[in-house]
Structure formats: C-alpha cells, structure tokens
Amino acid sequence: MEEILQIEKEVRRLTEEIELMRAQMRSFEDRVAFFTITVQFKSNAPEVFPAARRHRSPFEWINQVGAEHVVPY
Amino acid sequence: MLSRTDCLRLAVLACVALQGCKTLNLPVDGSFIITKETEDEVRAVSADEAHFTYRTFDEESGGDLKFWTAALTKNLVDGRGYVLVSATDVKTGGGMQGRELLFETTVRGRAMKYLVALFVEKKHVTTFPMRRKEVSEIHVLEYTAEKAVFDAHAAQVRASVQKL
Numbered sequence: 001m002e003e004i005l006q007i008e009k010e011v012r013r014l015t016e017e018i019e020l021m022r023a024q025m026r027s028f029e030d031r032v033a034f035f036t037i038t039v040q041f042k043s044n045a046p047e048v049f050p051a052a053r054r055h056r057s058p059f060e061w062i063n064q065v066g067a068e069h070v071v072p073y
Numbered sequence: 074m075l076s077r078t079d080c081l082r083l084a085v086l087a088c089v090a091l092q093g094c095k096t097l098n099l100p101v102d103g104s105f106i107i108t109k110e111t112e113d114e115v116r117a118v119s120a121d122e123a124h125f126t127y128r129t130f131d132e133e134s135g136g137d138l139k140f141w142t143a144a145l146t147k148n149l150v151d152g153r154g155y156v157l158v159s160a161t162d163v164k165t166g167g168g169m170q171g172r173e174l175l176f177e178t179t180v181r182g183r184a185m186k187y188l189v190a191l192f193v194e195k196k197h198v199t200t201f202p203m204r205r206k207e208v209s210e211i212h213v214l215e216y217t218a219e220k221a222v223f224d225a226h227a228a229q230v231r232a233s234v235q236k237l
Binding site: 054055056057059061062063064065066067068070071072 | 116124126128130132134144145148149151152153155176178180181185187189211213215216217
C-alpha cells in the first residue's frame, strides 16, 4: 500500500514537472514569434565626405582636381 | 607704309598672340567627343558618360613630380575619402615622366573609379619688372567613370597619355 502511495506521489511530481516545462515552452514560442531582429548593413564603398568636412589643400590647383570636378553634374 | 621695325614688332606680337591662343591637345578616338577646349583645359565625354579631361596649372612655389604626387594623394585620401588602388610610373610620347594614380570614390552617390596622371614641367616666365622666374607647370589628366563603364575606355585613355 505504501509503495502505491509512493508511486502516485512520484507520478504527481512528474506531471507537475511536465506541465511546468510545457508552460515554459509556450512562453519561449511566444517570445520567438514576437522577437525583433536588428540587422545593420554597412557599405564597403568609400565614405562620401560632405563638402564641409573636406580638407582643403593649401595648393589651390589640388582643390580643383578630383572626380567630383570632372563629372559636371 | 610700315617700317621694317614696325613689321618686326607686328610679327612678334602676332607670334605672342598665337602662342596665347594655343589650345591643349587631348588625343581621343571616336568614342569621346570634345566638349570644352581652351588654352589650359580640354574636356571630353563618351556616350556612356565617361569623362576625360586634360588641364594644366602653373605652380609658382615649384615642387617636383614626387612632391605633387604626394600632396595630391594625401588630399584625396585623407581629405576626401578616396581609396588609392594603384600607383604606377608613366611616360608621354614626348618623353615626359609622370605618375598615374588610380582611386575609387563615390560622386553624388555613384561608385566611381578615378584615374589621374600627373606630369610636372619646369618652365621660365618673365615677371614685372623683367625678372625671369622658374615655375612648375603641372599637367593633369583625369579620367573618371562609373565602375561598370571605367574599364571600357581605360586602355584608350592610357594610350592618349602616351601620345601627348
């Protein structure tokens, strides 16, 4: 009789444990469903320097050459 | 009736005037058309929008090819964010030694390649009051196009440099 009681107690404990794990799984599923993934893309192309950030050369002719001065638009 | 001295003066003036009107010569084939041509600047463009220019600048502070190559490279790379791809020695058909620099950059959001060939020539100019002074005449050939177009004309551009 004592053995039966012991088994029933163990079954209850395992059932509770299983229920707890199921609840955790449902919680994880919800988290995955509403998860936010942030992806940052970075170009390998050379950085475009705004005119204000450009370092002017002390030699005026150098300031007049460059691709941006060759392409007229 | 003009005297012999007056004729000589006129001839000298005519020569000076003609010299002043001399335009730069940029040898290009049929893939480019010349859009601007003055005594110190020639601009050409291809149908697929590759741009080729030849300009000269007088630099009174002197400086040789090595100096100007370093100054230009520093400004383009450190000051404007260009990426230096290669640097090679070049020579014109007339025997002038130069340096060819190839860069990558972006112009108004477009990824471009930019080739510049520099040549430095020493010349003497006469300044007022009648002083002879040595200046550097810097010859600058520039070729730029979007990356996809650049290679289509690069050989022609390099051939033009050798014809100068």
